[in-house]
Amino acid sequence: MALKEQILNEIKGCEKLLIGIGEEWNGILAGGEDSLYERLGGLIKDKDYFIVTTLTNGELMKSGLDSKRMVAPCGNVTWRQCSKACTKDIWEPGEIPDDICPHCGEPLTGNTIQAETYIEEGYLPQWNAYTRWLAGTLNKKLVILELGVGFQTPTVIRWPFEKTASVNNKAFLYRIHGSFAQLSEGLRGKAESIPVNSVEFLESI
Ligand SMILES: [Zn+2]
Structure with missing residues:
Protein backbone atom coordinates (compact mmCIF):
# COMPACT_ATOMS: atom_id res chain seq x y z
CA MET A 1 0.00 0.00 0.00
CA CYS A 74 -1.87 10.18 32.80
CA GLY A 75 0.33 8.11 35.06
CA ASN A 76 1.40 4.54 35.55
CA VAL A 77 -0.73 2.08 37.48
CA THR A 78 2.27 -0.06 38.42
CA TRP A 79 3.73 2.90 40.34
CA ARG A 80 2.04 3.28 43.73
CA GLN A 81 1.02 6.38 45.64
CA CYS A 82 -0.89 6.98 48.88
CA SER A 83 -4.62 6.91 48.13
CA LYS A 84 -5.02 9.88 50.50
CA ALA A 85 -2.02 11.66 48.98
CA CYS A 86 -0.55 12.27 52.44
CA THR A 87 2.90 12.29 50.82
CA LYS A 88 4.24 12.95 47.35
CA ASP A 89 6.28 9.75 47.56
CA ILE A 90 5.83 7.33 44.67
CA TRP A 91 6.91 3.70 44.97
CA GLU A 92 8.13 1.28 42.35
CA PRO A 93 6.29 -2.03 41.84
CA GLY A 94 6.90 -4.36 44.77
CA GLU A 95 8.69 -1.74 46.86
CA ILE A 96 5.85 -1.78 49.43
CA PRO A 97 4.77 -5.44 49.51
CA ASP A 98 1.59 -4.93 51.58
CA ASP A 99 0.50 -1.94 49.42
CA ILE A 100 -0.19 0.15 52.55
CA CYS A 101 1.11 3.70 52.90
CA PRO A 102 4.01 3.59 55.39
CA HIS A 103 3.28 7.18 56.42
CA CYS A 104 -0.45 7.11 57.22
CA GLY A 105 -1.58 3.46 56.95
CA GLU A 106 -4.09 4.07 54.15
CA PRO A 107 -4.03 1.76 51.10
CA LEU A 108 -1.79 2.66 48.17
CA THR A 109 -3.30 3.19 44.74
CA GLY A 110 -2.02 3.49 41.18
CA ASN A 111 -0.18 6.72 40.40
CA THR A 112 -2.65 7.73 37.67
CA ILE A 113 -5.30 10.34 36.89
CA GLN A 114 -7.78 7.84 38.36
CA ALA A 115 -6.39 8.46 41.86
CA GLU A 116 -8.53 10.71 44.03
CA THR A 117 -5.57 13.08 44.24
CA TYR A 118 -3.09 12.39 41.45
CA ILE A 119 0.53 12.92 42.51
CA GLU A 120 1.87 14.48 39.31
CA GLU A 121 5.49 14.34 40.42
CA GLY A 122 5.60 10.84 38.90
ZN1 LIG B 1 -0.47 8.07 53.18
Whole structure:
Protein backbone atom coordinates (compact mmCIF):
# COMPACT_ATOMS: atom_id res chain seq x y z
CA MET A 1 0.00 0.00 0.00
CA ALA A 2 1.44 3.33 -1.11
CA LEU A 3 0.45 5.12 2.08
CA LYS A 4 2.53 2.80 4.23
CA GLU A 5 5.57 3.31 2.02
CA GLN A 6 4.99 7.04 2.20
CA ILE A 7 4.96 6.96 6.01
CA LEU A 8 8.07 4.79 6.16
CA ASN A 9 9.85 7.21 3.81
CA GLU A 10 8.69 10.17 5.87
CA ILE A 11 10.04 8.55 9.04
CA LYS A 12 13.32 7.83 7.29
CA GLY A 13 13.66 11.39 6.05
CA CYS A 14 12.52 13.38 9.07
CA GLU A 15 14.75 15.14 11.59
CA LYS A 16 12.37 14.76 14.52
CA LEU A 17 9.65 12.21 15.16
CA LEU A 18 6.83 12.78 17.62
CA ILE A 19 4.61 9.83 18.46
CA GLY A 20 1.37 9.70 20.41
CA ILE A 21 -0.07 6.41 21.63
CA GLY A 22 -3.66 6.26 22.83
CA GLU A 23 -6.67 4.14 23.65
CA GLU A 24 -6.43 1.75 20.71
CA TRP A 25 -3.24 0.34 22.25
CA ASN A 26 -4.85 -0.40 25.60
CA GLY A 27 -4.55 -4.19 25.37
CA ILE A 28 -1.07 -4.22 23.84
CA LEU A 29 1.59 -5.72 26.08
CA ALA A 30 5.32 -5.06 26.01
CA GLY A 31 7.86 -7.85 25.91
CA GLY A 32 8.72 -10.39 23.26
CA GLU A 33 10.22 -9.58 19.90
CA ASP A 34 6.79 -9.70 18.24
CA SER A 35 5.34 -7.07 20.60
CA LEU A 36 3.90 -4.09 18.79
CA TYR A 37 6.08 -1.82 20.92
CA GLU A 38 9.18 -3.64 19.70
CA ARG A 39 7.94 -3.38 16.14
CA LEU A 40 7.53 0.35 16.61
CA GLY A 41 10.98 0.45 18.19
CA GLY A 42 12.46 -1.20 15.10
CA LEU A 43 10.95 1.49 12.88
CA ILE A 44 12.22 4.44 14.91
CA LYS A 45 15.40 3.23 16.63
CA ASP A 46 17.75 5.53 14.72
CA LYS A 47 15.50 8.59 14.96
CA ASP A 48 15.38 11.55 17.31
CA TYR A 49 11.96 10.65 18.69
CA PHE A 50 9.72 11.30 21.65
CA ILE A 51 6.65 9.28 22.62
CA VAL A 52 3.69 10.55 24.61
CA THR A 53 1.08 8.07 25.77
CA THR A 54 -2.30 8.55 27.42
CA LEU A 55 -2.25 4.94 28.60
CA THR A 56 -1.66 4.20 32.27
CA ASN A 57 -0.83 0.49 32.07
CA GLY A 58 2.93 1.08 32.10
CA GLU A 59 3.54 -1.21 29.12
CA LEU A 60 5.41 1.44 27.12
CA MET A 61 7.84 1.83 30.04
CA LYS A 62 8.35 -1.94 30.16
CA SER A 63 9.18 -2.07 26.45
CA GLY A 64 12.66 -1.90 24.97
CA LEU A 65 12.11 1.70 23.87
CA ASP A 66 14.31 4.41 25.40
CA SER A 67 12.73 5.49 28.71
CA LYS A 68 14.37 8.93 28.36
CA ARG A 69 12.27 9.50 25.24
CA MET A 70 8.82 8.85 26.63
CA VAL A 71 6.27 10.33 28.99
CA ALA A 72 2.95 9.07 30.37
CA PRO A 73 1.18 12.18 31.69
CA CYS A 74 -1.87 10.18 32.80
CA GLY A 75 0.33 8.11 35.06
CA ASN A 76 1.40 4.54 35.55
CA VAL A 77 -0.73 2.08 37.48
CA THR A 78 2.27 -0.06 38.42
CA TRP A 79 3.73 2.90 40.34
CA ARG A 80 2.04 3.28 43.73
CA GLN A 81 1.02 6.38 45.64
CA CYS A 82 -0.89 6.98 48.88
CA SER A 83 -4.62 6.91 48.13
CA LYS A 84 -5.02 9.88 50.50
CA ALA A 85 -2.02 11.66 48.98
CA CYS A 86 -0.55 12.27 52.44
CA THR A 87 2.90 12.29 50.82
CA LYS A 88 4.24 12.95 47.35
CA ASP A 89 6.28 9.75 47.56
CA ILE A 90 5.83 7.33 44.67
CA TRP A 91 6.91 3.70 44.97
CA GLU A 92 8.13 1.28 42.35
CA PRO A 93 6.29 -2.03 41.84
CA GLY A 94 6.90 -4.36 44.77
CA GLU A 95 8.69 -1.74 46.86
CA ILE A 96 5.85 -1.78 49.43
CA PRO A 97 4.77 -5.44 49.51
CA ASP A 98 1.59 -4.93 51.58
CA ASP A 99 0.50 -1.94 49.42
CA ILE A 100 -0.19 0.15 52.55
CA CYS A 101 1.11 3.70 52.90
CA PRO A 102 4.01 3.59 55.39
CA HIS A 103 3.28 7.18 56.42
CA CYS A 104 -0.45 7.11 57.22
CA GLY A 105 -1.58 3.46 56.95
CA GLU A 106 -4.09 4.07 54.15
CA PRO A 107 -4.03 1.76 51.10
CA LEU A 108 -1.79 2.66 48.17
CA THR A 109 -3.30 3.19 44.74
CA GLY A 110 -2.02 3.49 41.18
CA ASN A 111 -0.18 6.72 40.40
CA THR A 112 -2.65 7.73 37.67
CA ILE A 113 -5.30 10.34 36.89
CA GLN A 114 -7.78 7.84 38.36
CA ALA A 115 -6.39 8.46 41.86
CA GLU A 116 -8.53 10.71 44.03
CA THR A 117 -5.57 13.08 44.24
CA TYR A 118 -3.09 12.39 41.45
CA ILE A 119 0.53 12.92 42.51
CA GLU A 120 1.87 14.48 39.31
CA GLU A 121 5.49 14.34 40.42
CA GLY A 122 5.60 10.84 38.90
CA TYR A 123 5.64 12.07 35.31
CA LEU A 124 6.82 15.68 35.63
CA PRO A 125 10.56 15.05 35.12
CA GLN A 126 9.84 13.37 31.78
CA TRP A 127 7.25 16.00 30.93
CA ASN A 128 9.97 18.62 31.31
CA ALA A 129 12.23 16.55 29.06
CA TYR A 130 9.41 16.40 26.52
CA THR A 131 8.77 20.15 26.47
CA ARG A 132 12.51 20.77 26.03
CA TRP A 133 12.61 18.26 23.17
CA LEU A 134 9.52 19.79 21.59
CA ALA A 135 11.01 23.28 21.70
CA GLY A 136 13.87 21.90 19.61
CA THR A 137 11.53 20.71 16.84
CA LEU A 138 10.60 24.16 15.62
CA ASN A 139 11.78 24.69 12.03
CA LYS A 140 12.92 21.07 11.88
CA LYS A 141 11.38 18.50 9.60
CA LEU A 142 8.97 16.94 12.07
CA VAL A 143 6.79 13.90 11.47
CA ILE A 144 3.97 13.36 13.94
CA LEU A 145 2.44 9.91 14.22
CA GLU A 146 -0.75 9.80 16.24
CA LEU A 147 -1.62 6.18 16.93
CA GLY A 148 -5.10 5.40 18.21
CA VAL A 149 -5.65 8.57 20.23
CA GLY A 150 -9.34 9.37 20.67
CA PHE A 151 -11.17 11.78 22.94
CA GLN A 152 -10.68 10.28 26.43
CA THR A 153 -8.06 12.91 27.32
CA PRO A 154 -7.68 15.06 24.19
CA THR A 155 -5.73 17.76 26.04
CA VAL A 156 -2.75 15.42 26.45
CA ILE A 157 -2.00 14.42 22.85
CA ARG A 158 -4.71 15.12 20.32
CA TRP A 159 -5.17 18.87 20.62
CA PRO A 160 -1.54 19.76 21.39
CA PHE A 161 -0.35 17.64 18.45
CA GLU A 162 -2.72 19.56 16.15
CA LYS A 163 -1.23 22.78 17.44
CA THR A 164 2.33 21.51 16.99
CA ALA A 165 1.51 20.49 13.41
CA SER A 166 0.06 23.88 12.59
CA VAL A 167 2.78 26.08 14.11
CA ASN A 168 5.70 24.22 12.53
CA ASN A 169 5.94 24.85 8.77
CA LYS A 170 7.87 21.64 8.24
CA ALA A 171 5.62 19.40 10.34
CA PHE A 172 3.20 16.81 9.08
CA LEU A 173 0.71 14.83 11.17
CA TYR A 174 -0.55 11.35 10.43
CA ARG A 175 -3.67 10.65 12.49
CA ILE A 176 -4.34 6.92 12.50
CA HIS A 177 -7.48 5.78 14.29
CA GLY A 178 -10.24 3.26 13.52
CA SER A 179 -13.08 5.57 14.60
CA PHE A 180 -11.74 9.06 15.32
CA ALA A 181 -9.31 9.92 12.53
CA GLN A 182 -11.09 13.14 11.59
CA LEU A 183 -9.10 16.34 11.16
CA SER A 184 -10.09 19.90 11.92
CA GLU A 185 -10.37 22.39 9.07
CA GLY A 186 -7.26 24.26 10.17
CA LEU A 187 -5.03 21.25 9.47
CA ARG A 188 -5.62 21.22 5.74
CA GLY A 189 -2.33 20.46 4.01
CA LYS A 190 -0.66 19.78 7.35
CA ALA A 191 -2.10 16.39 8.14
CA GLU A 192 -3.51 13.20 6.78
CA SER A 193 -6.37 11.21 8.26
CA ILE A 194 -5.97 7.44 8.14
CA PRO A 195 -9.22 5.82 9.30
CA VAL A 196 -7.72 2.44 10.14
CA ASN A 197 -7.17 0.88 13.54
CA SER A 198 -3.63 1.93 14.45
CA VAL A 199 -2.74 -1.47 15.91
CA GLU A 200 -3.70 -3.24 12.69
CA PHE A 201 -2.01 -0.53 10.65
CA LEU A 202 1.29 -0.92 12.46
CA GLU A 203 1.09 -4.70 12.43
CA SER A 204 0.84 -4.56 8.65
CA ILE A 205 3.87 -2.30 8.16
ZN1 LIG B 1 -0.47 8.07 53.18
